[in-house]
Amino acid sequence: GQNIDQPTEMTATEGAIVQINCTYQTSGFNGLFWYQQHAGEAPTFLSYNVLDGLEEKGRFSSFLSRSKGYSYLLLKELQMKDSASYLCAVRDSNYQLIWGAGTKLIIKP
Amino acid sequence: DVKVTQSSRYLVKRTGEKVFLECVQDMDHENMFWYRQDPGLGLRLIYFSYDVKMKEKGDIPEGYSVSREKKERFSLILESASTNQTSMYLCASTEYTEDLSYEQYFGPGTRLTVT
Numbered sequence: 001g002q003n004i005d006q007p008t009e010m011t012a013t014e015g016a017i018v019q020i021n022c023t024y025q026t027s028g029f030n031g032l033f034w035y036q037q038h039a040g041e042a043p044t045f046l047s048y049n050v051l052d053g054l055e056e057k058g059r060f061s062s063f064l065s066r067s068k069g070y071s072y073l074l075l076k077e078l079q080m081k082d083s084a085s086y087l088c089a090v091r092d093s094n095y096q097l098i099w100g101a102g103t104k105l106i107i108k109p
Numbered sequence: 110d111v112k113v114t115q116s117s118r119y120l121v122k123r124t125g126e127k128v129f130l131e132c133v134q135d136m137d138h139e140n141m142f143w144y145r146q147d148p149g150l151g152l153r154l155i156y157f158s159y160d161v162k163m164k165e166k167g168d169i170p171e172g173y174s175v176s177r178e179k180k181e182r183f184s185l186i187l188e189s190a191s192t193n194q195t196s197m198y199l200c201a202s203t204e205y206t207e208d209l210s211y212e213q214y215f216g217p218g219t220r221l222t223v224t
Binding site: 004008033040041043045048060061087089096097098099100102108 | 149150151152153154169199208212213214215216217218
């Protein structure tokens with residue numbers, strides 16, 4: 001079966017750095033997405049990786065290793081507004097998205 | 110800015126009622142999707158549509174149907190609502206990008222409670 005694993009919850013301190021991991025086992029691979037979802041709101045797109053390596057976008061970076069079936073989202077200089085759930089999703093060989101359950105990130109002052 | 114709107118943010122229905130959830134997008138996207146989101150589970154695809162009058166079953170289509178009569182509108186129908194359909198329902202649409210990074214644009218969601 002297809003599976004995406006992420007930690008359920010993480011806590012970090014304002015101003016610090018946090019890394020959210022995602023491991024996947026899917027039928028084929030056509031890209032990995034990270035989305036942010038604030039409580040009660042719609043998910044919004046953060047990043048897309050299809051090749052191995054690190055993609056940087058401001059305070060957020062996303063890394064992919066296809067051989068290991070592994071990705072992480074790195075958030076730097078954490079702000080209180082970064083408190084949200086972070087969803088990892090993989091597009092499989094049929095170009096369908098398989099979603100992880102999300103990681104709830106709690107930022108403390 | 111892409112906008113995806115859903116007809117209701119909150120809805121309470123009784124078991125056995127027929128329920129319509131409407132979704133409208135304003136960016137001329139070909140593809141539209143209906144998901145449900147439950148605590149501890151990832152988004153699960155109910156149905157999707159890649160063109161007017163075209164529909165494809167997702168992972169959990171049982172108990173649901175859809176309608177796409179116009180490109181901008183995609184409706185989800187619960188023929189006879191049941192308590193296990195209490196959930197957050199999210200609509201999404203997708204644009205095409207040359208590098209295949211087609212991100213999904215989501216509506217605000219409808220929290221449906223079936224009593």
